[in-house]
Amino acid sequence: MSVILLLIPLSVLIAAAFLAAFIWAVRSGQYEDTCTPSMRLLTEERQPKGQSKNFIQNQNER
Amino acid sequence: MTEFQSIAGDASAVLEPNLTVQKAAPQVHCFHCGTRCQGTSFSKQERTFCCHGCLTVFELLAENGLTEFYSLDQNAGVRVSTRFSPDKFAYLDEPNVRERIVQYSDEKLTRVTFRLPAIHCIACVWLLENLFRFKSGIGQTQVNFLRKEASIIFETGRVKLSEIVSLLASLGYEPDLKLADLDSRAQQKATATPRKLWLQIGVAGFAFGNNMLFSIAVYLGLDAVHGPAMQKLVGYISMLLAVPVLLYSAQDYFRLAWTGLKHRLLTIEVPIAAGILVIFAQSTYEVLSGRGEGYFDSFAGLLFFLLCGRLFQQKTYSRLAFDRDFKSFFPLAVARVFEGAEEHVSLSQLDVGDRLLIRNGELVPADAVLVSGYGLIDYSFVTGEAEPVRKDLGDYIYAGGRQVGSAIAVQTTRQVSQSYLTSLWNQDVFTKPATASLDTLINRYSQRFTKIIIVVALGSALYWSFVRPSVAIKALTSVLIVACPCALALAAPFTMGTALRVLGRRNIFLKNAETIERLAQVDSIVFDKTGTLTAAGAESVRFEGKDLSKQESGWIHATARHSTHPFSVQIAEITETSASDEARSFVEVPGCGVEANISGRDVLLGSAEWIKSKIGAIPESVPARGSIVHVAMDGQYRGAFVLVNALRRNVEELVPQLSSYEISLLSGDNEKERPLFEELLGADADLKFNQSPATKLSYVRSLQQSGRKVAMIGDGLNDAGALKQSDVGVAVVEKVGAFSPASDIIISAAMIPKLGSLLRFSKGAVRIVRMSFLLSAVYNVVGIAIAAQGKLAPIVCAILMPLSSISVVAFACVATSWWGNRAGLSRADSQINLS
Numbered sequence: 001m002s003v004i005l006l007l008i009p010l011s012v013l014i015a016a017a018f019l020a021a022f023i024w025a026v027r028s029g030q031y032e033d034t035c036t037p038s039m040r041l042l043t044e045e046r047q048p049k050g051q052s053k054n055f056i057q058n059q060n061e062r
Numbered sequence: 063m064t065e066f067q068s069i070a071g072d073a074s075a076v077l078e079p080n081l082t083v084q085k086a087a088p089q090v091h092c093f094h095c096g097t098r099c100q101g102t103s104f105s106k107q108e109r110t111f112c113c114h115g116c117l118t119v120f121e122l123l124a125e126n127g128l129t130e131f132y133s134l135d136q137n138a139g140v141r142v143s144t145r146f147s148p149d150k151f152a153y154l155d156e157p158n159v160r161e162r163i164v165q166y167s168d169e170k171l172t173r174v175t176f177r178l179p180a181i182h183c184i185a186c187v188w189l190l191e192n193l194f195r196f197k198s199g200i201g202q203t204q205v206n207f208l209r210k211e212a213s214i215i216f217e218t219g220r221v222k223l224s225e226i227v228s229l230l231a232s233l234g235y236e237p238d239l240k241l242a243d244l245d246s247r248a249q250q251k252a253t254a255t256p257r258k259l260w261l262q263i264g265v266a267g268f269a270f271g272n273n274m275l276f277s278i279a280v281y282l283g284l285d286a287v288h289g290p291a292m293q294k295l296v297g298y299i300s301m302l303l304a305v306p307v308l309l310y311s312a313q314d315y316f317r318l319a320w321t322g323l324k325h326r327l328l329t330i331e332v333p334i335a336a337g338i339l340v341i342f343a344q345s346t347y348e349v350l351s352g353r354g355e356g357y358f359d360s361f362a363g364l365l366f367f368l369l370c371g372r373l374f375q376q377k378t379y380s381r382l383a384f385d386r387d388f389k390s391f392f393p394l395a396v397a398r399v400f401e402g403a404e405e406h407v408s409l410s411q412l413d414v415g416d417r418l419l420i421r422n423g424e425l426v427p428a429d430a431v432l433v434s435g436y437g438l439i440d441y442s443f444v445t446g447e448a449e450p451v452r453k454d455l456g457d458y459i460y461a462g463g464r465q466v467g468s469a470i471a472v473q474t475t476r477q478v479s480q481s482y483l484t485s486l487w488n489q490d491v492f493t494k495p496a497t498a499s500l501d502t503l504i505n506r507y508s509q510r511f512t513k514i515i516i517v518v519a520l521g522s523a524l525y526w527s528f529v530r531p532s533v534a535i536k537a538l539t540s541v542l543i544v545a546c547p548c549a550l551a552l553a554a555p556f557t558m559g560t561a562l563r564v565l566g567r568r569n570i571f572l573k574n575a576e577t578i579e580r581l582a583q584v585d586s587i588v589f590d591k592t593g594t595l596t597a598a599g600a601e602s603v604r605f606e607g608k609d610l611s612k613q614e615s616g617w618i619h620a621t622a623r624h625s626t627h628p629f630s631v632q633i634a635e636i637t638e639t640s641a642s643d644e645a646r647s648f649v650e651v652p653g654c655g656v657e658a659n660i661s662g663r664d665v666l667l668g669s670a671e672w673i674k675s676k677i678g679a680i681p682e683s684v685p686a687r688g689s690i691v692h693v694a695m696d697g698q699y700r701g702a703f704v705l706v707n708a709l710r711r712n713v714e715e716l717v718p719q720l721s722s723y724e725i726s727l728l729s730g731d732n733e734k735e736r737p738l739f740e741e742l743l744g745a746d747a748d749l750k751f752n753q754s755p756a757t758k759l760s761y762v763r764s765l766q767q768s769g770r771k772v773a774m775i776g777d778g779l780n781d782a783g784a785l786k787q788s789d790v791g792v793a794v795v796e797k798v799g800a801f802s803p804a805s806d807i808i809i810s811a812a813m814i815p816k817l818g819s820l821l822r823f824s825k826g827a828v829r830i831v832r833m834s835f836l837l838s839a840v841y842n843v844v845g846i847a848i849a850a851q852g853k854l855a856p857i858v859c860a861i862l863m864p865l866s867s868i869s870v871v872a873f874a875c876v877a878t879s880w881w882g883n884r885a886g887l888s889r890a891d892s893q894i895n896l897s
Contacts, residue, residue, distance in 0.1 A: 032256075036206055
């Protein structure tokens with residue numbers, strides 16, 4: 001059972017990695033607006049005919 | 063639903079005009095915006111629309127293949143109510159204006175964020191994010207629904223800023239440009255702050271969760287199996303995890319406490335910061351000396367819940383607090399000249415470049431240029447300087463100036479800033495002596511509160527350290543954390559803010575929150591007669607004397623139209639316009655009459671005494687019921703207008719509601735109407751006729767000297783002094799922009815029957831604030847009592863504290879809204895047409 005003395009610091013490291021991921025998520029602005037993305041989800045099926053991407057999205061894909 | 067085939071390829075082709083315009087069938091609703099079609103309706107291909115604006119938007123959507131819009135939400139469309147000329151937004155392309163509004167711009171792309179108050183549903187989000195389909199060159203649009211904002215990226219060279227705004231306006235989403243102009247830097251700042259709070263919560267939550275997991279090992283007695291090594295490990299690791307919490311997550315509390323202390327103020331953050339330090343210090347001591355593993359799990363949990371509470375508070379407050387949309391708060395109507403016709407519009411409908419007609423006594427609502435007439439501007443509202451300033455054609459007139467004399471036409475050069483006008487209204491010059499009792503209550507207790515908390519905390523710690531030392535630290539920190547004086551700071555602003563908003567929606571506008579308190583203390587009401595209790599009816603004006611020729615009628619009209627007195631307005635309405643008659647000079651003497659020189663003729667309209675004083679004797683006045691306005695031309699008596707003003711509807715209902723107040727009536731008119739008002743107001747009421755502005759003022763003063771708190775209700779024209787002298791001055795406006803800065807409340811004439819409700823409401827609002835204080839006091843006393851006994855864990859306190867402040871605030875807001883309904887101010891009661 002003394003392996004627990006190794007496991008605890010290891011698990012702290014893993015948890016720290018998740019904390020780092022959270023910090024990255026907040027920094028990249030994902031928590032700015034928590035309401036509108038849920039609305040966008042509902043409209044995903046209803047795209048009009050014609051181009052579905054604007055020129056900026058097209059540019060990014062090239 | 064049928065999809066419309068767009069004409070192949072060419073997005074700018076016009077759809078076939080299969081339009082039918084017909085009288086609207088009853089109960090038919092517009093396909094686009096959902097409002098009931100009144101008057102005429104427009105039908106096209108089995109769809110009916112309430113107006114041309116809605117039809118146009120529908121066609122625009124159909125052309126671009128976006129009719130899916132209508133299946134996303136019911137009546138998703140926004141009604142485009144204001145017409146606008148093509149170059150209305152041209153000024154946005156000016157380099158210095160454009161620079162202030164856009165957030166980023168280079169040769170290729172530009173990014174701009176607009177606030178679109180019309181965003182209200184999921185269809186709006188969808189439509190706006192598909193904006194690029196309407197015009198090539200527009201790129202990505204991102205909508206933030208809660209803030210009602212849209213960020214648009216477009217190609218700098220291909221699309222002009224004004225074109226984007228035009229497009230948005232034509233769809234019904236006209237941007238709020240005033241705020242965009244002022245706030246674009248401030249907006250960017252505001253987005254950064256919640257981010258830090260999220261990070262702080264993340265760090266605290268991380269430490270909290272992991273420390274709790276380690277503590278389980280200890281609680282379950284694993285240290286007994288493995289001896290002190292386990293305890294030591296857990297102790298040191300939890301300390302390690304707690305350090306970033308102390309240094310990062312707790313930053314704001316330390317910073318605010320320190321700033322407070324530097325200024326010798328005991329803010330609420332002081333006891334919290336002290337509590338945090340105590341727990342951390344004690345736990346560190348325990349770990350380093352080997353006594354135990356410390357309370358780092360409680361420590362991290364404490365901060366986690368405190369910060370969560372703060373985040374929750376921020377979100378709740380921004381929903382409950384005063385709207386950023388101040389549009390409806392400055393209650394003036396202005397006469398705008400559009401395509402030759404005059405129309406009365408509210409300030410929120412004005413734009414740059416509008417041509418306004420400003421009459422005697424009316425306010426110039428925005429910076430403007432004089433385009434016709436003789437300007438004599440009184441800037442007392444802005445600078446306190448009573449001497450009017452002459453302005454010639456082309457001269458600049460600042461917002462807040464009032465015209466004295468004949469009517470002028472001005473063209474606005476800037477947007478109306480209602481917050482600016484409201485701030486002028488709130489200047490010291492117009493402030494009444496402070497009687498606010500709520501403020502003193504707050505000040506008395508907030509200073510003492512924190513001191514009491516610290517004394518109780520230290521006292522209980524001291525007590526327990528003798529009786530049972532293990533509880534001492536717990537008691538100390540619990541008391542420090544559980545105490546919440548937030549109600550003291552928040553109850554009054556939130557109650558009053560909600561109250562002002564409730565009233566604003568019912569078209570009753572208060573200058574500031576103290577007015578509510580003063581209203582609650584009023585015990586005596588003084589009414590003005592003309593224009594307040596009585597109103598004009600179209601059939602009630604007739605002329606006594608030899609019939610007026612068309613020319614004479616035109617002269618009288620040209621004189622009367624410069625004044626905003628109810629009598630003048632009525633006379634102007636029944637006399638004919640004569641375009642060639644220009645007033646060369648115009649003077650209005652309050653309480654007496656008006657005098658003008660029209661095409662060489664001297665025309666006087668006024669009371670008997672005044673006309674007598676001007677031209678000598680006049681024939682015996684006709685013993686008819688009603689008010690009499692005598693007419694004299696070129697020194698000769700010409701006749702008189704008899705105006706029978708009827709009582710406003712529902713005034714009879716008003717009087718019983720005011721039974722607990724002393725009522726008086728002051729009128730500049732003659733005694734003839736006494737029996738009518740005696741019957742209306744009751745035998746106890748004090749009725750005084752033939753009052754001049756000076757006697758009205760001294761009457762109010764004498765009432766106050768006898769210890770009464772007086773509310774005066776008038777139209778602000780010839781009772782401005784009395785309005786200012788009274789404890790609460792209520793100005794009644796009807797389609798005019800005559801503004802009396804000495805008033806505290808402005809209501810539209812149609813809302814006069816609601817006065818009883820207003821008074822009841824204000825009393826209730828003050829009561830609600832007191833109840834909020836009581837609620838908070840109970841919470842604090844109970845909480846501290848339990849905490850001092852050492853029975854509350856600090857973590858529980860951290861949850862209770864934000865809960866208490868939110869509950870007090872929520873109570874204040876909800877109770878105020880509910881009370882508004884109870885007092886008779888609900889939407890359903892205000893069916894009255896206010897135009």
